[in-house]
Amino acid sequence: xxxxxxxxxxxxxxxxxxxxxxxxxxxxxxxxxxxxxxxxxxxxxxxxxxxxxxxxxxxxxxxxxxxxxxxxxxxxxxxxxxxxxxxxxxxxxxxxxxxxxxxxxxxxxxxxxxxxxxxxxxxxxxxxxxxxxxxxxxxxxxxxxxxxxxxxxxxxxxxxxxxxxxxxxxxxxxxxxxxxxxxxxxxxxxxxxxxxxxxxxxxxxxxxxxxxxxxxxxxxxxxxxxxxxxxxxxxxxxxxxxxxxxxxxxxxxxxxxxxxxxxxxxxxxxxxxxxxxxxxxxxxxxxxxxxxxxxxxxxxxxxxxxxxxxxxxxxxxxxxxxxxxxxxxxxxxxxxxxxxxxxxxxxxxxxxxxxxxxxxxxxxxxxxxxxxxxxxxxxxxxxxxxxxxxxxxxxxxxxxxxxxxxxxxxxxxxxxxx
Ligand code: AMP
Numbered sequence: 001x002x003x004x005x006x007x008x009x010x011x012x013x014x015x016x017x018x019x020x021x022x023x024x025x026x027x028x029x030x031x032x033x034x035x036x037x038x039x040x041x042x043x044x045x046x047x048x049x050x051x052x053x054x055x056x057x058x059x060x061x062x063x064x065x066x067x068x069x070x071x072x073x074x075x076x077x078x079x080x081x082x083x084x085x086x087x088x089x090x091x092x093x094x095x096x097x098x099x100x101x102x103x104x105x106x107x108x109x110x111x112x113x114x115x116x117x118x119x120x121x122x123x124x125x126x127x128x129x130x131x132x133x134x135x136x137x138x139x140x141x142x143x144x145x146x147x148x149x150x151x152x153x154x155x156x157x158x159x160x161x162x163x164x165x166x167x168x169x170x171x172x173x174x175x176x177x178x179x180x181x182x183x184x185x186x187x188x189x190x191x192x193x194x195x196x197x198x199x200x201x202x203x204x205x206x207x208x209x210x211x212x213x214x215x216x217x218x219x220x221x222x223x224x225x226x227x228x229x230x231x232x233x234x235x236x237x238x239x240x241x242x243x244x245x246x247x248x249x250x251x252x253x254x255x256x257x258x259x260x261x262x263x264x265x266x267x268x269x270x271x272x273x274x275x276x277x278x279x280x281x282x283x284x285x286x287x288x289x290x291x292x293x294x295x296x297x298x299x300x301x302x303x304x305x306x307x308x309x310x311x312x313x314x315x316x317x318x319x320x321x322x323x324x325x326x327x328x329x330x331x332x333x334x335x336x337x338x339x340x341x342x343x344x345x346x347x348x349x350x351x352x353x354x355x356x357x358x359x360x361x362x363x364x365x366x367x368x369x370x371x372x373x374x375x376x377x378x379x380x381x382x383x384x385x386x387x388x389x390x391x392x393x394x395x396x397x398x399x400x401x402x403x404x405x406x407x408x409x410x411x412x413x414x415x416x417x418x
Contacts, residue, residue: 001023006024012057040183040204041205043187044186047333047334048217049210049217059080059184060102063151079154082132086275087156088108104128105124105125133161133173151182154186155170157187160307220343221342224369225346228351246297247297249336250301250317251303253302253321270297272298273291275305288309303332306335329347333345
């Protein structure tokens with residue numbers, strides 16, 4: 001299957017070609033025709049499998065046809081909501097790349113920075129608005145944004161958008177949208193609890209599920225280390241002595257913890273920066289771009305970096321702390337093993353986190369192999385280490401680094417032609 005076979009218009013095909021994309025990924029292959037036919041859509045696919053293009057391509061195409069027919073002044077006709085500022089920026093960049101020959105304009109708005117450049121862009125007119133909920137509500141209140149012409153609405157990372165933290169704001173935004181619109185909802189995880197809410201947002205949706213909900217991709221090798229809380233720092237430094245840990249995203253449960261881990265790594269000469277909600281937006285963006293450009297080896301993050309963030313050649317995700325919400329594990333580890341590449345996700349588990357580990361294994365329907373040969377193995381580990389699924393450190397490295405091959409055809413092809 002090629003993009004040409006999906007009835008995609010030339011300006012978009014040309015842009016995809018320059019991105020090096022030739023074949024749609026499974027989520028794209030199934031979602032693009034359904035969206036182009038005008039359906040609402042509920043899309044669920046594993047992390048890193050091309051969800052952004054699955055909604056961006058058909059949205060651009062539908063908008064392009066509509067705008068050509070109408071030729072009126074620019075008005076915001078498509079709205080994409082994302083949970084974090086970094087993800088919103090990344091989605092905006094994708095719309096810019098895929099839409100570069102369409103003449104359609106997009107802008108991204110998010111909090112933590114001055115609103116001036118954002119309101120200037122809005123005043124100049126945009127077709128597609130990508131936003132985080134808080135800043136959008138703010139600018140709506142100030143009358144910089146009107147949602148009355150919205151025809152296409154995308155909720156990315158839908159489960160996160162509808163949960164307790166953001167759900168209230170998102171519902172307020174949805175209430176202001178015209179009823180006559182096309183809605184697309186995407187996520188890698190869709191916990192049962194929100195299905196009723198989803199049903200109330202979508203009308204007769206086409207459901208696209210390319211893999212079991214909440215599953216993790218096989219190109220990500222997972223392992224767990226049982227370790228006392230006090231030894232986690234030493235274990236991390238021990239692991240980072242290995243040069244194979246080229247580009248490592250470390251997740252910490254708290255902002256304070258992220259700062260502490262970063263400081264500890266810097267003290268022993270490892271280049272690291274932290275990204276979390278207490279940092280200024282410019283510091284957050286700088287840390288992320290330093291990490292993407294490989295200027296630093298380790299980025300220590302809270303869960304603001306768990307969703308959607310796409311870093312090329314990210315070799316390892318390390319869960320310094322396990323997340324309380326098991327679905328968050330799926331998103332965190334999905335920062336590696338993207339676009340068909342391989343990666344490793346290692347989790348530290350102290351005695352208090354055993355329940356969290358069990359819940360994660362239930363959600364992913366897999367038992368995570370245990371690594372025993374490390375110097376900080378818990379003294380009473382025999383009570384927690386399961387007998388099955390153990391792997392040796394060197395086996396894990398071998399699996400991850402032998403041949404670094406791409407597993408999926410579409411990604412392999414894309415790499416060749418780029
Ligand atoms: P996403 O899941 O949207 O974050 O995409 C994951 C990665 O796959 C990104 O680096 C995209 O640039 C890349 N990608 C998306 N679609 C394709 C495709 N059809 N062919 C090759 N690479 C793709």
